[in-house]
Amino acid sequence: MPSSPHHHIGKIYDFAIPQQQTRAAECVAHTVRVGDLFLNRIVAICHQHGLSGLEANVLSVLLNAEEPLPPYVISERLLVTRGAITKVLDTLAERGLVQRIAHQQDRRMLLIELMDEGLRVLEQYKPDLSRQSAQWVDTLNEEEQEMLIHLLKKLQPPPETSHPTAP
Numbered sequence: 001m002p003s004s005p006h007h008h009i010g011k012i013y014d015f016a017i018p019q020q021q022t023r024a025a026e027c028v029a030h031t032v033r034v035g036d037l038f039l040n041r042i043v044a045i046c047h048q049h050g051l052s053g054l055e056a057n058v059l060s061v062l063l064n065a066e067e068p069l070p071p072y073v074i075s076e077r078l079l080v081t082r083g084a085i086t087k088v089l090d091t092l093a094e095r096g097l098v099q100r101i102a103h104q105q106d107r108r109m110l111l112i113e114l115m116d117e118g119l120r121v122l123e124q125y126k127p128d129l130s131r132q133s134a135q136w137v138d139t140l141n142e143e144e145q146e147m148l149i150h151l152l153k154k155l156q157p158p159p160e161t162s163h164p165t166a167p
Contacts, residue, residue, distance in 0.1 A: 031155070038136065045132055049125040054080065054088050056125060059097065059118050068101060068111035097121060 039053075046056045061077050062069060075085040089112060092098040097118035103109035114122075137145055 031152075041132065041136065042129065045125070045129050049121060049128070051121065051125065052088075054078070054084070055092060055097075058085070058088055058092060059114065059122050060126075062098065062112060062114040063119070063122055068113040070103070070109055070111055074112060092118065 043053050046053050049056070051059070057078050058074055061074050065073075071085050071089060072082055074089075075082045078085070089098060089100070093100060095117070097115055099113050099115055100110045101113050103111050137148075140148060
């Protein structure tokens with residue numbers, strides 16, 4: 001299906017490039033544009049609930065884990081540095097959204113636990129994000145949404161099959 005003039009990125013270069021490369025550049029440009037748009041919308045929702053994007057992600061990781069996690073596991077799951085996670089955990093702990101508890105087998109290791117107040121914030125944030133997400137893609141029917149999911153997954157690198165985990 002050819003691009004409509006309304007959505008066409010336009011001529012990127014002043015020299016001739018093959019049509020296939022022009023189409024690829026347009027695909028990438030639209031994907032980046034939509035990704036930025038969605039990211040900005042998600043960050044705005046996070047801010048409405050008093051959270052940064054990373055804080056919301058940390059709380060979500062803890063909720064999905066259903067058990068306290070060591071900080072390094074949270075940083076691995078979110079692909080952020082341990083230093084960044086430490087700062088976010090400090091902020092979340094100060095606000096009473098998470099707490100640090102001693103590991104039962106290794107008292108030197110701390111685990112991060114979601115507190116009732118953190119759960120309360122998530123109970124407000126998650127449905128709001130879900131409602132908004134549905135509105136953002138409501139111009140696509142269910143089949144188109146499934147196709148979009150399939151195509152975007154194809155563009156992502158395969159997950160690593162094995163990687164060492166820290167003790």
